[in-house]
Amino acid sequence: MTAIETVVDRSVTEALETMMLIRTFEEKSAALRAANLSPNMCTSVGQEASAAGVIKNLREDDLILTNHRSAGHLLARGAEPGRIFAEIMGKSTGYCKGKSGSLHISVKELGVVLTSTIVGGELSLAPGVGLSLSMSKSDAIAVVFFGDGAATEGIFHESLNLAAVWNLPVLYVCENNQWQAYVHRKETMLADHVSEFARAYGVPSKTVDGNDVEVVLDAARNAVDYVRTMRKPYLLETYTYRVRGHMEPDDQAYVDKEELASWKRRDPISLIQSRLQRDGELTQDEIDVMWQRVQQRVEDAAQFALDSPYPGFDEMTTDVYA
Amino acid sequence: MTAIETVVDRSVTEALETMMLIRTFEEKSAALRAANLSPNMCTSVGQEASAAGVIKNLREDDLILTNHRSAGHLLARGAEPGRIFAEIMGKSTGYCKGKSGSLHISVKELGVVLTSTIVGGELSLAPGVGLSLSMSKSDAIAVVFFGDGAATEGIFHESLNLAAVWNLPVLYVCENNQWQAYVHRKETMLADHVSEFARAYGVPSKTVDGNDVEVVLDAARNAVDYVRTMRKPYLLETYTYRVRGHMEPDDQAYVDKEELASWKRRDPISLIQSRLQRDGELTQDEIDVMWQRVQQRVEDAAQFALDSPYPGFDEMTTDVYA
Amino acid sequence: MRTITADEAITEALVEEMRRDSRVIAFGEGTATKGYKLVEEFGAARVRNTPLAEGIIAGTAAGAAATGLRPVIDLLFAPFLTFAMDEIVNSAGKLRFLSGGQFSFPLVTVARTGGGWAVGAQHNHNNESWFVSSPGLKVVMPSTPADFKGLLKSAIRDENPVVFFADIGLLFVPGEVPDGDHVVPIGKADVKREGSDITLISYAKTVQKCLEAANVLQENGVSAEVIDLRSLKPLDEATLLASVQKTGRAIVVHEAAGPCGVGAEVAAIIAEKAFGALKAPVVRLTGPDAPAAASFPLEAAYAPQADAIVAAATRSLSRA
Amino acid sequence: MRTITADEAITEALVEEMRRDSRVIAFGEGTATKGYKLVEEFGAARVRNTPLAEGIIAGTAAGAAATGLRPVIDLLFAPFLTFAMDEIVNSAGKLRFLSGGQFSFPLVTVARTGGGWAVGAQHNHNNESWFVSSPGLKVVMPSTPADFKGLLKSAIRDENPVVFFADIGLLFVPGEVPDGDHVVPIGKADVKREGSDITLISYAKTVQKCLEAANVLQENGVSAEVIDLRSLKPLDEATLLASVQKTGRAIVVHEAAGPCGVGAEVAAIIAEKAFGALKAPVVRLTGPDAPAAASFPLEAAYAPQADAIVAAATRSLSRA
Numbered sequence A, B: 001m002t003a004i005e006t007v008v009d010r011s012v013t014e015a016l017e018t019m020m021l022i023r024t025f026e027e028k029s030a031a032l033r034a035a036n037l038s039p040n041m042c043t044s045v046g047q048e049a050s051a052a053g054v055i056k057n058l059r060e061d062d063l064i065l066t067n068h069r070s071a072g073h074l075l076a077r078g079a080e081p082g083r084i085f086a087e088i089m090g091k092s093t094g095y096c097k098g099k100s101g102s103l104h105i106s107v108k109e110l111g112v113v114l115t116s117t118i119v120g121g122e123l124s125l126a127p128g129v130g131l132s133l134s135m136s137k138s139d140a141i142a143v144v145f146f147g148d149g150a151a152t153e154g155i156f157h158e159s160l161n162l163a164a165v166w167n168l169p170v171l172y173v174c175e176n177n178q179w180q181a182y183v184h185r186k187e188t189m190l191a192d193h194v195s196e197f198a199r200a201y202g203v204p205s206k207t208v209d210g211n212d213v214e215v216v217l218d219a220a221r222n223a224v225d226y227v228r229t230m231r232k233p234y235l236l237e238t239y240t241y242r243v244r245g246h247m248e249p250d251d252q253a254y255v256d257k258e259e260l261a262s263w264k265r266r267d268p269i270s271l272i273q274s275r276l277q278r279d280g281e282l283t284q285d286e287i288d289v290m291w292q293r294v295q296q297r298v299e300d301a302a303q304f305a306l307d308s309p310y311p312g313f314d315e316m317t318t319d320v321y322a
Numbered sequence C, D: 001m002r003t004i005t006a007d008e009a010i011t012e013a014l015v016e017e018m019r020r021d022s023r024v025i026a027f028g029e030g031t032a033t034k035g036y037k038l039v040e041e042f043g044a045a046r047v048r049n050t051p052l053a054e055g056i057i058a059g060t061a062a063g064a065a066a067t068g069l070r071p072v073i074d075l076l077f078a079p080f081l082t083f084a085m086d087e088i089v090n091s092a093g094k095l096r097f098l099s100g101g102q103f104s105f106p107l108v109t110v111a112r113t114g115g116g117w118a119v120g121a122q123h124n125h126n127n128e129s130w131f132v133s134s135p136g137l138k139v140v141m142p143s144t145p146a147d148f149k150g151l152l153k154s155a156i157r158d159e160n161p162v163v164f165f166a167d168i169g170l171l172f173v174p175g176e177v178p179d180g181d182h183v184v185p186i187g188k189a190d191v192k193r194e195g196s197d198i199t200l201i202s203y204a205k206t207v208q209k210c211l212e213a214a215n216v217l218q219e220n221g222v223s224a225e226v227i228d229l230r231s232l233k234p235l236d237e238a239t240l241l242a243s244v245q246k247t248g249r250a251i252v253v254h255e256a257a258g259p260c261g262v263g264a265e266v267a268a269i270i271a272e273k274a275f276g277a278l279k280a281p282v283v284r285l286t287g288p289d290a291p292a293a294a295s296f297p298l299e300a301a302y303a304p305q306a307d308a309i310v311a312a313a314t315r316s317l318s319r320a
């Protein structure tokens, strides 16, 4: 079987390495931006457990939709970091030939079928992907990642309602990272959990600690099983925190220092790293090797992207119509 | 005090006469349509208790928003039936000079400030009216009437959420009449009551028998009091039934005959009429006089509208800009 | 040949394409209620009522189109498209390009518009130019039952998102439709009447007004060519320019308001590319730049009438 | 005179108008975060963060405007307006008319657009023509910090809904702004440079490209007049036509794609109303009819450049 199917065995160690890869990638990405080698983009630092934990539960034929904060999802799905960097930089070797940039990257070969940077766009498209699957013979499912901010767009409710009424196999994963660009979630909704909205639609839901990858792996396994077997939607909320700013560069002047510090103390990578060490599953040496491996990969990837050419000007008008 | 304030004493008998007026008006309106004397329009036959029961609890300075099915709300508020007929017919004596037609009638002098036939349009506008009131010194409130169908538009959720987060004095009145044009409500949502959606927003809500005007009067009094004193939104759902078709003319071929018949047995006017008779509050003679009064009013009104001129062609381009 | 209405032609096209291609599905507010016969033939999975929510109807169509289905959605009236702009414009129109060509969006959005029902500007707004101006979309707006059928069939077969506008005023007017698999290509205008003195260019309900005007002009000894655009995007520039090269005069007529309308685009193309041939200015006759009133006489007067077209043509012809 | 950026000019205009009129309020996604100084001065009731929901932001503005407030809303980027079309077009634009003039909608919608940020077509889409084509709205799109300030002040004072487009590429370019209550009327174009041989008509970032082209043309002995439209609705027809009457040649330049764009409207007006004066066809230079790529060099090449304007002008002048 393929790379992705192997990943599905859900080893926590593998999830950890995915998280390390995401972290390293995102920090490199921010550094490239700071050095003016890359345009503005959004990182998912602090949220790695959600991407790794959910996506490791998916099958190769499951389909993914995501949003502006997608690098973690793409990497967890097995995307080449070099081609993501290249896409962010607008290079021709990017997954979308540099046309997307960081905000709408889709990768057909990996089943990352649709990405929209319109907040809520991914939610508007998800039932249609679920519909295609529900009308096919397959038992594959669609998974849509979205933020707590997207949950305040009306389309969230239209999407959830339609998926419920039509029994569509869509797993809704809300990465509630407490921020909606420069506005704290608390300013935008009275409930603490986006999952609370699901009940009235008749959609089962659960909020879990999004910083504990073992918890996410577990909850996502159950959620995926439910959607796959019941052919109905489910909403999983990974409660987490956006550790860096909304979009690089960002001085985070508007961020409550204590809240940030308290979430940093619950860093998802440190958390699982030390747990695995404590339980004797990993030694410091093994951990160091893992970090080195991902660092090397990310450095090579960045170099690949930096060395890649921009698309030709003819690309301005290709791919508009089929 | 003014006419409207008098009404606020909530006499059930007055509410009954309002309901009779609405019923008579709507049936005349349908008859005019059938006779090709009027364009297509939507009646609220069967739903009169909701309009009468809610609006009799309002003060003159409260503001109303409504939708395509508005004649009942307008009449309960004291609008001239002749000017409503005229507006429906597109005559210059209509409340909007015939420019609106039946679907977007607003009446500034009665505090019917905004009406949109875009389903959900009234909901999008309501928080702004609440905001104006909340920033004024007054303790007036905004009341927005909308259907169960409007509750499946995303804007419903955006509206409720904003009103909750901003503490806006808006009373949301959902007239759940089981139909959304030619689609039964059961096809569009899994929950039976729109009020179930309100909880997650932190908005108190209640579903009441929308065919019993005494129940509506009572529930609306509490709801209005809550919004007026707390300066926060509330959702009141009047559970009722659309007895005629969506829009005149309509053969209702798609309607479940038994469901229709069972609701007809709970006709809101017969219900309160016989209760008042049974309790000795009204005699048959008094009831007959009431019917005669409203019939005369409606006939005169229709004649007024029929006799009224169409607007001049210059009106095609006036009132576009201030 | 049979005589049917445009409304019937829409259903015929849909039924035939659903028989032809099992990936074609149809949904919208009341689609299954109105199309209960289609439900019988194709099953409830392929013909669906939706909740009352245009955004998710269009978004679902886009998501389904990207993953193998070919949805035809009914969004009822053009002003309701305001609730589906992100899905139609930002998703269906742009995501093919933004994905570097990885995904396509073969979907058709049907919406009614124009005067005919006397229900006012929130049901009647000729906003077709929004979609003409948006990349990645195609836009058609037929004037005869035959074109309703043939263009809808082409739209369903197209690999790109097509917005199909149905003029309310034409829906129940009967007309002849060829038997069999009648397909009209998108992007091809129809010369409804040949003429040599002036070109009248139009689409939807005002095509008929142009034909009426051409009859009157004929009586006055003027030979007017009448072109029905049918496809607003892509525009059939070749047919337009060939006609104006011949006649040297053009009048563009539509119900939609003037500013940045299709008439502006047509006039600008002609003024640029047939400049040398022009003997008089290209004139636009459009609806007023105002919301459409519900009041029936005002609504009926909104679209340009034959007499105004005759007058404009006569003015044009009076210029050297 | 002070030198400030367009972004600063926007804030200045807002602050001054909020001081002037207590009915003016401002809200949007991050408005209070970004405008924390405004919160200090005007209080949290008048300067608000909103939930992430463009539809209700715009709808709330319309509802508030109809009942006595004067909201200024920030919808961030033009493609996000897709979520607010009903509220802006069907409500703010049409309900004054549909109410027979009972209500007015004095509100301003601010949105950024155009190339400059390399983030692709879901942030960068020059869809201003949608609003120009919609009744009841006004549309402005300035090119200098002074006009950003002066037009925003006029927009806030206007009794009608105004859509204010801010070209991202211009936001952080500094420029001189007159001291005091600097107000620029809506509906008045600005002749940036007088000339006699050809008229270059533009708005937003391409005004600068036209000025650059005019310099090059000057060196070639051609005197180009450059007009900055500033107000896209209403259009200042008088200024346009006077210029073309004088020069006999016109080129319309903008970043937005061509079809049914503002350039089409301008070209159509000139071709109709200055026909007799035209010595060459009115040419449009626009962005391609394609979504804007994120890739920086492609994005930068999207808007017409000075050399293309010079070439088009030279071609125009070569015609008799």
Ligand SMILES: Cc1ncc(C[n+]2csc(CCOP(=O)(O)OP(=O)(O)O)c2C)c(N)n1
Pocket: A068, A069, A117, A118, A119, A120, A146, A147, A148, A149, A150, A151, A177, A179, A180, A181, A242, D029, D052, D054, D076, D080, D083
């Ligand atoms: C419709 C729309 N509105 C606003 C934006 C600007 N924007 C981009 S991301 C973002 C915040 C999104 O918050 P959330 O959904 O919680 O996702 P997060 O960024 O926290 O992952 C905003 C406001 C946008 N891209 N689309």
Ligand SMILES: Cc1ncc(C[n+]2csc(CCOP(=O)(O)OP(=O)(O)O)c2C)c(N)n1
Pocket: B068, B069, B117, B118, B119, B120, B146, B147, B148, B149, B150, B151, B177, B179, B180, B181, B242, C029, C052, C054, C076, C080, C083
């Ligand atoms: C945005 C929009 N979509 C569709 C319609 C067409 N339409 C008019 S009324 C209606 C049904 C509305 O149902 P509901 O909100 O329950 O109100 P009711 O008619 O039952 O009073 C529909 C679909 C519309 N006017 N606006």
Ligand SMILES: [Mg+2]
Pocket: A147, A148, A149, A175, A176, A177, A178, A179, A180, A181
């Ligand atoms: Mg968030």
Ligand SMILES: [Mg+2]
Pocket: B147, B148, B149, B175, B176, B177, B178, B179, B180, B181
């Ligand atoms: Mg209903």
